[in-house]
Amino acid sequence: MKIIKAGYEILSPIDGINELQHIERIGRVCYKSEDKITEDGESAKRFIKMLIDRGHEAMIEHSSLSIKFIVDRGVSHELVRHRIASFAQESTRYCNYSKDKFGNEITVIKPCFFEESTKKYQEWKNAMSYAQDFYFTLLENGATAQEARSVLPNSTKTEIIITANFREWRNFFRLRTAEVAHPQMREVTRPLLEDLKQRIPVIFDDIKLGGIEA
Numbered sequence: 001m002k003i004i005k006a007g008y009e010i011l012s013p014i015d016g017i018n019e020l021q022h023i024e025r026i027g028r029v030c031y032k033s034e035d036k037i038t039e040d041g042e043s044a045k046r047f048i049k050m051l052i053d054r055g056h057e058a059m060i061e062h063s064s065l066s067i068k069f070i071v072d073r074g075v076s077h078e079l080v081r082h083r084i085a086s087f088a089q090e091s092t093r094y095c096n097y098s099k100d101k102f103g104n105e106i107t108v109i110k111p112c113f114f115e116e117s118t119k120k121y122q123e124w125k126n127a128m129s130y131a132q133d134f135y136f137t138l139l140e141n142g143a144t145a146q147e148a149r150s151v152l153p154n155s156t157k158t159e160i161i162i163t164a165n166f167r168e169w170r171n172f173f174r175l176r177t178a179e180v181a182h183p184q185m186r187e188v189t190r191p192l193l194e195d196l197k198q199r200i201p202v203i204f205d206d207i208k209l210g211g212i213e214a
Contacts, residue, residue, distance in 0.1 A: 001105050001107075001128055001129055003107075003109075003125070004070070004107060004109060005110055005112075006069075006071045006075070006109050006112070006187050007070045007188060008068065008188050008191075008192050009070070010067055010192075010195070010196075011161065012066045012067075014200060016199050017041035019200055020041060020200075020201060020203075021037075023044070023048055023051075023060055023062055023166075024047045024048065026062045027047060048202045052206065060165065060203065061166065061167045062165070063166050064164060064165045064166065065166070065169060066162070067161070069188055070158075070159055071109060071157075071158065071184065071188060072109035072154055072156060072157060072184065073152075074182075075109075079160055079162060080160075082164065082172055084165075085163060087161065089160040090160070092145070092146070092152060093146040093149065094145065094146075096139065097135070097145075106128075106135060106156060106157075108153065108157055109155050109184070112183055113183050124155070128153060128155060131152060135148050135151050166203050169196075173193045173204065177189045177190050177207070
């Protein structure tokens with residue numbers, strides 16, 4: 001059994017200024033102000049900020065991002081509730097973790113709320129080990145992967161790719177970085193938000209871990 005930490009990977013190549021300029025070229029059609037575009041991207045920064053400040057966020061739907069999350073299946077069930085997005089997820093129906101390609105073991109996500117030195121963590125670890133044993137026993141007794149998966153725990157690692165436009169990602173971060181969000185959700189969404197703020201100017205600057213700055 002392998003225990004790993006949750007994480008994410010940005011799959012889309014990102015050039016932040018190019019993203020803004022793409023939105024600017026489209027958005028200025030609404031105002032017929034294409035003559036105000038500057039090559040250095042400064043006009044794009046001002047224009048996109050104006051769009052966001054005015055709530056004219058339909059324009060930022062013209063750009064999108066694909067992010068791969070490495071999380072447990074409990075978190076993935078919350079991620080797929082964002083309906084204005086496209087998803088691709090590792091399938092426990094078709095993945096047989098007893099095979100060499102998976103290292104002949106299941107992989108589980110370490111709960112960020114259990115310290116390794118505590119009894120709670122040890123109990124969780126024991127439960128994961130028992131689940132793996134029963135999973136492999138079912139496979140050895142002729143069960144298919146989709147049948148044996150019925151004993152896999154919520155902590156089973158999954159990889160899920162989400163593709164959504166910038167407007168949906170803004171909504172996503174408002175909800176999934178909030179204090180009321182599950183701790184394992186915040187574990188990946190908060191660093192991702194800070195990462196994207198560094199990569200793409202303006203688009204996410206006003207989102208402050210669960211809300212819009214007043």
